[in-house]
Amino acid sequence: MPSLILQRRRRSTPGSPPSHAAGVRPQPRGGAARPAVFAAALGLSLPRLAGQEGGASLAYKYEIYQEADDRIKVTNHNVRAAFDLGKAAHLSVRGVIDTITGATPTGEPAPAGSDQVPLAHLEDERRAVVVDASRAFGGNTVQLEYAHSKEDDYVSDGYAATWIRDFNQKNTQLQLGFAYNDDSIQPVFFTEARKKASRDFLVGLVQLLDRNTVLTVNLSYGTSDGFLSDPYKIVQKTVEILPGFPLPLTFPENRPSSREKTIVFTQVAHHFENLRASLDTSFRYYTDSHGIGSATVEAAWLQKVGDHLVLSPILRYYTQSQADYYYVNLDDTPIVPVDEPDGSAPHYSSDYRLSKFDAVTIGLKAIWRFNDRWTLDATYERYDMRGRDDATPDSAYVTADILTAGMSLSF
Amino acid sequence: MKRPVHPLFILTLGFVLATAAPSARAADALAAGQPFPALTEFALEGTLPDLAGAKVVIVDFWASWCAPCKASFPVYDQLQKDYAGKGVYVIAVNVDQNDKQMAAFLKKQPVGFTVVRDAGAKLVARVKVPTMPTSFVVDAKWIVRFAHSGFHGEETRRRYVEQIDQLLQETP
């Protein structure tokens, strides 16, 4: 591993105001308290409308996520083994090891005369395992999942159940999913762990439109409650301790202790037989009770080249509004921050991820299929965030290079 | 602020009720006890064997893109060999949209049984196969005696052997 990655960003330290001025906030080490839903189970929960069956498969992927300017680097090992158990049951196990290192904004504003937000170094390791079991009963499939993820300061246990039903001669598929997540957050400066519980509910429809086109529509609703703040993020408020002697003090952020979110996701995949290619497009609309609204558009073109190669350009655009309680600092607000916030109003955070911004991903994936057994793939993606609020310094946002290499073997 | 019932739950309930109704059209598929359509009436591409003395015919609907179909071919090949000269015929009816796909598949996996192509998808539409692959075990009177949905490896092979043996005993 290159040594420069482990260096703390030079300009980060001098600019940082004393963060211990109010409430001890040790250096961040990883741990954003945000609801825990992502579609790892995508592959298994989506349909086998085409009637394919397999025996067993083993896949491995390695990924390097590197943010520019020595911000965060994540290296990631992923392994997935999947088996058919008899003709109707299926089991898959996925293991993940993430190594996270680098610098991330503390939440403090850029000091006067600078446009660089203060950063803090972090290091963490995450290990996770996800076990999925599914079984078909006639036109119904039931899938159960358990997921466990562990970092030094964050432990998550997730349970999910999905029911999929085919009808209309397998032209239509209905999916109902429920997930419950039980998370525990305990950085070293917490005397006891704080809890977070999330429930997610999904209704999905997959419809074959014609012999080349599939439409997916998913509606999701989720709630979270408990400790939803990021324990490492701080906010700054300048307080006049004596007339004419202002002092910037920092405080832990305080997000609401509950959240509701609603998501509409639609996806259309179309095959172009003459071009030997497929287009996969999706649109997601997200809204939550914290004032975040977002839209995401994704498109992937999958072009077959010869008998073994698939080349796939990827494009993604994401835009979000800011959270109701996002402030660059609290100076011009009537908010009086406290040392031990409990999630009750007033709420405040200076986490740049809650600001108004856009992000664009462009990428290219190559998949080389040697034969029916062996597949190799490599992907390069560039992720570029741009602030859109004219207040948060550009230095808060990230630009990242993402390299992924994988292989899979099926039996 | 808490809503007693979220609209998503109502939606879900609606979907569950809607899907609880059995699908009537699934019953349209050709089933055991019904006569199998005469193969000669569908302008199948390829050469059909002379079925005059046939005691058991397995008619299998397959496509190059169907993974279990691929797995089934070595089994059919072996069955055709094992029962050679005993009035047992395997006829695999291809339903690929493009005959090049079929040709490429057969080049990789040459077989000793009969393969014909239902280019206009007329036979497969008459039979209304519910899934790919689907196969029918047809007796000497051209009546469907058994139908197989999908191909499940050794389990399916064993059932074929039992069914062929049973039909051979009926027609000495």
Next chain:
Amino acid sequence: MHRRRATIAAILAVFAVGLALTGCTTVQPWERGNLADATMRPDRDPLQASMTEHIYFSREASSGGRGVGGGGCGCN
């Protein structure tokens, strides 16, 4: 109130789509060659799908939509 209206609108949209589509076209089992193509499979690369979701989860305020489950993390 805003959110509720959006939710209801979305539900009606899905109902409309569902009613419009179910039963009006039927793709027969033997017509699904293109749909079965490796480039059309939604689960063509489940590992990468989960890894990508994970990155966006750790950088953006929105997450989810494609499915449920997958587990949580305190990702920074």
